[in-house]
């Protein structure tokens with residue numbers, strides 16, 4: 192992989208998109224929608240990554256992971272940070288939402304819906320029993336990206352991936 196003709200962009204993209212989030216290791220960057228693009232510039236693969244929550248300390252780890260994964264796959268890699276347009280939880284794929292729920296984390300609602308008070312879906316569904324009878328315990332869960340909820344139906348506490 193030393194010259195432009197031999198760089199396999201699709202292979203590089205597949206490596207980058209399958210890097211896992213350090214805080215949510217069952218989610219890939221592809222699931223989260225934070226891998227913006229993978230490009231080839233000369234002999235270098237440039238991966239552009241967006242931060243989820245600004246100031247999220249995980250981003251440094253994510254950038255390093257993407258770089259290392261590409262380097263291990265034999266690419267001369269560079270990772271760039273893209274701040275605009277800002278990431279929102281709407282970019283999390285259906286597969287990503289399904290994985291969140293499967294891991295006991297209520298997936299975020301739709302930001303457009305949340306902003307529209309008339310049609311706001313304020314209830315957070317319990318990922319265990321699907322009850323909407325839930326209550327927020329803390330604005331911050333195990334990470335700043337999540338809020339902690341408890342289900343009144345099955346009494347299970349769970350994390351809600353906050354809308355953003």
Ligand SMILES: [Zn+2]
Nearest residue numbers: 317320342345
């Ligand atoms: Zn429940």
